[in-house]
Amino acid sequence: MEDVCCPRCxxxxxxxxxxxLMVNVCGHALCENCMDxxxxxxxxxxxxxxxxxxxxxxxxxxxxxxxxxxxxxxxxRILREYNKKEEDFGSLRKYNDYLExxxxxxxxxxxxIDVEHTKKLVEQNKKDNQELIKKNxxxxxxxxxxxxxxxxxxxxxxxxxxxxxxxEEEWERRQxxxxxxxxIDDLMFLDMxxxxxxxxxxxxxxxxxxxxxxxxxxxxxxxPPITRFSTGITLHHGQQHGFIPVPKQEVGEMYxxxxxxxxxxGPDVPNDECLITNNYVARVRPATTQEEAGGYxxxxxxxxxxxxxxxxLFFASADLLQVTSMxxxxxxxxxxxxxxxxxxx
Amino acid sequence: xxxxxxxxxxxxxxxxxELNRLRIEANQQFVQKYGREYNEVSRNxxxxxxxxxxKIRRHYEYVLKEFxxxxxxxxxxxxxxxxxxxLKRFYLHNSVMNFHPExxxxxxxxxxxxxxxxxxxxxxxxxxxxxxxxxxxxMILSQELLLMHELHYHLTVHGPLRPLEGLFIDIKTRxxxxxxxxxxxxxxxxxxxxxxHTDACLIFAPSQIALAALLSCxxxxxxxxxxxxxxxxxxxxxxxxxxxxxxxxxxxxxxxKTTETLDRxxxxxxxxxxxxxxxxxxxxxx
Numbered sequence: 001m002e003d004v005c006c007p008r009c010x011x012x013x014x015x016x017x018x019x020x021l022m023v024n025v026c027g028h029a030l031c032e033n034c035m036d037x038x039x040x041x042x043x044x045x046x047x048x049x050x051x052x053x054x055x056x057x058x059x060x061x062x063x064x065x066x067x068x069x070x071x072x073x074x075x076x077r078i079l080r081e082y083n084k085k086e087e088d089f090g091s092l093r094k095y096n097d098y099l100e101x102x103x104x105x106x107x108x109x110x111x112x113i114d115v116e117h118t119k120k121l122v123e124q125n126k127k128d129n130q131e132l133i134k135k136n137x138x139x140x141x142x143x144x145x146x147x148x149x150x151x152x153x154x155x156x157x158x159x160x161x162x163x164x165x166x167x168e169e170e171w172e173r174r175q176x177x178x179x180x181x182x183x184i185d186d187l188m189f190l191d192m193x194x195x196x197x198x199x200x201x202x203x204x205x206x207x208x209x210x211x212x213x214x215x216x217x218x219x220x221x222x223x224p225p226i227t228r229f230s231t232g233i234t235l236h237h238g239q240q241h242g243f244i245p246v247p248k249q250e251v252g253e254m255y256x257x258x259x260x261x262x263x264x265x266g267p268d269v270p271n272d273e274c275l276i277t278n279n280y281v282a283r284v285r286p287a288t289t290q291e292e293a294g295g296y297x298x299x300x301x302x303x304x305x306x307x308x309x310x311x312x313l314f315f316a317s318a319d320l321l322q323v324t325s326m327x328x329x330x331x332x333x334x335x336x337x338x339x340x341x342x343x344x345x
Numbered sequence: 346x347x348x349x350x351x352x353x354x355x356x357x358x359x360x361x362x363e364l365n366r367l368r369i370e371a372n373q374q375f376v377q378k379y380g381r382e383y384n385e386v387s388r389n390x391x392x393x394x395x396x397x398x399x400k401i402r403r404h405y406e407y408v409l410k411e412f413x414x415x416x417x418x419x420x421x422x423x424x425x426x427x428x429x430x431x432l433k434r435f436y437l438h439n440s441v442m443n444f445h446p447e448x449x450x451x452x453x454x455x456x457x458x459x460x461x462x463x464x465x466x467x468x469x470x471x472x473x474x475x476x477x478x479x480x481x482x483x484m485i486l487s488q489e490l491l492l493m494h495e496l497h498y499h500l501t502v503h504g505p506l507r508p509l510e511g512l513f514i515d516i517k518t519r520x521x522x523x524x525x526x527x528x529x530x531x532x533x534x535x536x537x538x539x540x541x542h543t544d545a546c547l548i549f550a551p552s553q554i555a556l557a558a559l560l561s562c563x564x565x566x567x568x569x570x571x572x573x574x575x576x577x578x579x580x581x582x583x584x585x586x587x588x589x590x591x592x593x594x595x596x597x598x599x600x601x602k603t604t605e606t607l608d609r610x611x612x613x614x615x616x617x618x619x620x621x622x623x624x625x626x627x628x629x630x631x
Contacts, residue, residue: 283518305508315550
């Protein structure tokens with residue numbers, strides 16, 4: 001194998017096993033020590049091509065071919081800006097054209113073809129699509145979502161299996177202990193010869209082992225993992241396409257306040273003020289200090305009693321109404337001569 | 346307020362005729378449901394008719410009243426009124442043969458205690474029962490929901506006692522020349538007590554019963570409250586409204602007068618007869 005070598009100090013991995021090659025945007029490698037030395041101030045020129053580099057842009061070299069490394073680097077940078085998604089295009093054809101364009105740009109930059117023009121193109125794109133780029137950066141593409149969902153599912157399955165295995169193991173252990181205890185019990189209390197008892201137990205154990213697949217008393221399998229909310233919406237975002245549209249709210253007629261009309265069916269009840277000024281309140285038990293602290297006033301009881309006494313006084317059921325309407329003709333004549341008709345009681 | 350209450354909307358009827366019709370219906374319903382295998386004659390013999398049912402029901406109204414009056418700790422009177430109302434409402438749509446009034450009476454009182462905020466525990470409550478206290482407690486608790494259901498959960502009852510109080514306040518304030526108002530209280534409350542044993546509370550407004558009570562006992566005392574009623578109470582009202590009121594008060598008095606006293610010895614016989622009928626298994630419970 002060709003030995004890895006730093007182009008500047010010529011150190012090889014053979015001489016320094018801890019050799020770590022770093023690479024920058026230009027694609028030329030440099031070992032870690034040289035990098036520390038050259039870029040003490042944070043920036044400097046590449047010793048091979050003289051391009052201005054920044055120390056923070058150095059990365060560990062992953063590929064032996066520095067060209068690949070450079071391409072990966074450029075691709076990463078370009079894709080960060082050319083990040084339109086399939087949904088942003090009208091048709092698949094247009095999307096594919098776009099991808100083609102991106103590939104061309106990357107190829108040009110990597111291989112130094114028409115660099116100035118390509119760079120201008122990239123700048124222009126960045127300026128034009130600033131908003132969209134920013135937005136798309138936050139979004140996961142469909143593929144990414146799918147992958148994430150798959151990973152999630154796999155994780156769940158794993159934990160499920162682990163749990164199941166644990167349960168089985170636990171059950172087996174308990175079973176074994178039980179058998180052992182049974183054997184000892186039998187040996188202690190049964191009158192049979194010991195070897196026969198041991199033999200019968202062994203048989204039992206083997207027969208148990210035979211039907212291990214369906215052991216009775218086996219703990220039930222854990223419930224299937226929850227894949228949807230109680231409302232029926234699936235949990236994984238992988239299967240969920242966007243948001244559920246907000247149900248359109250029917251706008252009813254505007255509420256109109258209608259004052260509450262209470263039918264008294266009786267003479268009017270004096271209001272609270274009137275109850276106090278006319279000394280109605282003096283007829284009921286005055287409120288104690290404790291009651292007043294709780295918000296009770298004697299006037300409440302007074303008002304309620306009077307209200308109950310007055311309302312409903314003129315109540316009459318439908319049948320009675322007919323009777324009275326017939327009778328009014330005669331009785332008005334009586335009542336008109338003073339209120340002497342009140343001979344009730 | 347009574348005018349906006351369920352009492353007016355659902356539990357106030359036009360008169361004795363309608364009440365009797367409902368009771369006959371309840372009785373007929375029961376007889377038809379459980380009396381298929383009897384022929385006409387034996388059916389009439391075996392089942393209670395409405396008149397007999399009414400006697401039993403009225404007997405238990407007295408049982409209820411005695412229970413309430415002997416209750417320890419002393420029970421406010423309005424609890425009695427509410428319980429009585431529950432009992433009446435319950436047997437408007439149910440037959441005495443279907444639910445034994447003995448059970449329903451105690452359940453009514455227990456429920457009334459709760460609704461009227463007269464706070465007693467079930468243990469305190471059954472301490473007032475002479476025997477089988479634990480069974481009684483269990484029975485009350487199990488029947489309570491049934492009772493509420495049959496009452497359609499219309500639990501607020503407007504009794505005539507508070508209106509009476511209101512009338513007293515009004516008279517004392519507006520007619521200070523009527524001196525012995527407090528003397529009237531006893532008579533008026535007696536009148537209301539008697540009205541509990543009639544159908545008045547299912548037909549009239551509680552304030553009308555209260556006014557009728559006041560007027561009837563004032564006339565016994567030789568006081569004339571007519572001028573108060575005419576010149577103060579309803580002074581600015583319609584003639585027609587007033588006529589309705591006067592008419593209703595007359596009807597209340599009439600009902601109280603015509604409701605004859607119950608011969609309780611006769612009821613005992615009836616009960617013995619009914620008791621023979623309601624053997625376990627024979628008495629269907631819904």
